[in-house]
Amino acid sequence: GAGVSQSPSNKVTEKGKDVELRCDPISGHTALYWYRQSLGQGLEFLIYFQGNSAPDKSGLPSDRFSAERTGGSVSTLTIQRTQQEDSAVYLCASSLDQGGYGYTFGSGTRLTVV
Amino acid sequence: DQQVKQNSPSLSVQEGRISILNCDYTNSMFDYFLWYKKYPAEGPTFLISISSIKDKNEDGRFTVFLNKSAKHLSLHIVPSQPGDSAVYFCAASAIRGGADGLTFGKGTHLIIQP
Secondary structure: OOOOEEEOOEEEEOOOOOEEEEEEOOOOOOEEEEEEEOOOOOEEEEEEEEOOEOOOOOOOOOOOEEEEEOOOOOEEEEEOOOOHHHOEEEEEEEEOOOOHHHOEEOOOEEEEEO | OOOEEOOOOEEEEEOOOOEEEEEEEOOOOOOEEEEEEEOOOOOOEEEEEEEOOOOEEEEOOEEEEEEOOOOEEEEEEOOOOHHHOEEEEEEEEOOOOOOOOOEEOOOEEEEEEO
């Protein structure tokens, strides 16, 4: 596609429920990144995929968070048993390679846990 | 422990004047620095970058200055225009992009007044 597409754009969920956030990167971009921005904070790096592989998952905030990427394209970020502190904007970015300024960000998913 | 700091949450500048946004970092391993611009409800967009081998990089109205000894960088916008009103994020990397992602500051909200 023309840009990085994220869905849903907004999600309100009850505490304890599971949520799945989707990222559709720019076609041909091999690198994919997930970040989150909590209120009043900068962007926090979560995880990076090169193709379908995530070499380091230590940036994920807890074991309730998981991410996968299939076919070198779409990625999903899953949060199990959501907590109120998970409320944030979750941003996905992709790039042709792992170059820093090749990032194109999506518009994000605003997650609110009530 | 914030490795990238933007100490001014907001900055107001008159249209036509120079806007100077500042950023400090603590990690001496950072060698690549970027500025992103973000409008509400949109993802950040890449603005300009600088490698640690340089002390200045210019692109049109935007210039980034790097002072490695002071671990300080700044973004100059001149002349400032109404469309420049946005949140500006400073970001840094030890490797250009890479599996560790980028470390972002909390952002500075630039307001250009007519």
